[in-house]
Amino acid sequence: MGIALGGLATLDPTVSANTATLDAVMIGVMAGSLAPDLDTVLKLRNNAQYIRNHRGITHSIPAVILWPLLIVLILSLLLPGANLLHLWMWTFAGVIIHVFVDIFNAYGTQALRPFTNKWIALGVINTFDYVIFSAHVLAILIWFIGAEPGPTFITLYVLLAFYYGLRFYMRHQIAKKLRKQFPDVIKLNISPTLRFTHWHLAVTTEKYFHVGRAIGEEIFIYDTFDKVPIPESAVIEVAKKDENLSAFLSFSPIYRWELDEYNDHIEVRFIDLRYRSKDYYPFVAVVQLDYDLNIICSYTGWIFSEKKLRKKLDYLPH
Incomplete structure (x- = not known):
């Protein structure tokens, strides 16, 4: 650009x-x-x-x-x-x-x-949009083979303005369908993907989180989670003070939480619901604590399998 x-x-x-x-x-x-x-x-x-x-x-x-x-x-x-x-x-x-x-x-x-x-x-353009990228590459090549740069790039930006308008229209149509399907909707998170007609969906209603995908004109809901408030507990309060979980909560607008107890530690996990990929939620924050509520290790970031997450946590200092 x-x-x-x-x-x-x-x-x-x-x-x-x-x-x-x-x-x-x-x-x-x-x-x-x-x-x-x-x-x-x-x-x-x-x-x-x-x-x-x-x-x-x-x-x-x-x-x-x-x-x-x-x-x-x-x-x-x-x-x-x-x-x-x-x-x-x-x-x-x-x-x-x-x-x-x-x-x-x-x-x-x-x-x-x-x-x-x-x-x-x-939420109308993917972080990497191949249409926008390819259009720029094509316009630059046209310039390099002899076309006047001014008219070339004016044309490019006019066409991209129409493209942005199309993406807004597509997102609006999906939002309209979701509001019809979920009359008690509180918040919609509609995120573009690399695929032109595919969109991530995370819908917050009064009692549930619904996660799915829009493909063309079709809406598919894959997972539904009870909307459970974060409990007021000493474990959660200590975990929230961890740098990794704190950063996650400052960024993620829609998530669910889990708390699991093991023989030698407690694990608190927060899961962002916006990026479901192949039955997995890759953006997470995990804090492990001992039973004296000392933080053992923590992690936040994008991990695309439970196996890799476990390897990451085992690798971190304990």
């Missing part, structure tokens, strides 16, 4: 008339379109820090203002002949479009920080 925006910037006479400005803008929009995701390095620390902070402060209103200024400052030293105003304008566009696009997937962003820490996730 940064390359496409750089091609669109050639429509700006100030950019196209000056080589230093053009070079700086091309670098600036690409850097700007990547900068908000620098928080991905938190993954190297641990999953809890990544889950709690990814698409948080780096996508906030102050960050959207500061990223372009920082990039322009660096590029002004490397390419002193560039027009700084136009460099800032296009770099700012790269940053803001990145954050804006992230709002449309199910993960979302905290784009309105510091005014609110609420996650904004419209």
Whole structure:
């Protein structure tokens, strides 16, 4: 998307008339379109820090203002002949479009920080959308074989605007069917998948959680769970203070919980209901405690089988 925006910037006479400005803008929009995701390095620390902070402060209103200024400052030293105003304008566009696009997937962003820490996730575009990716690759190839970049990328963005409208319409139709099927619905979580016509469904009603999938015009409900409140107990309260479970609860909007007692430990598990895959719920938080309520080990993240989860927990320090 940064390359496409750089091609669109050639429509700006100030950019196209000056080589230093053009070079700086091309670098600036690409850097700007990547900068908000620098928080991905938190993954190297641990999953809890990544889950709690990814698409948080780096996508906030102050960050959207500061990223372009920082990039322009660096590029002004490397390419002193560039027009700084136009460099800032296009770099700012790269940053803001990145954050804006992230709002449309199910993960979302905290784009309105510091005014609110609420996650904004419209849930119409998958985190990786092959239609959008392929359309950009095709447009860039057309540019490279000789087409004018301005008209090429204007056409691209007009077509993508229609595509976004189609995805909103598809999601709206699914929501309408779910509200008809579950008149007592309290909350709907509809998330896109890699498949164009497939959507994850997690429906909260007064007494139950219903989990399923929409495929085309059909609604399939695979699991129904009783909506059981989290008990007020010493075990749960200690578990909630764990970094991994705390991060999970700060991010997940719909989940169920389990508490199991074994010979030498207690296990508390929270399970996100939005990402059911092949009969398994891969996004979890698990805390194991001894009977003196000391935390033995904990984990949060995406694990796609119970066997792998057990291996992960056995590998962690006890």
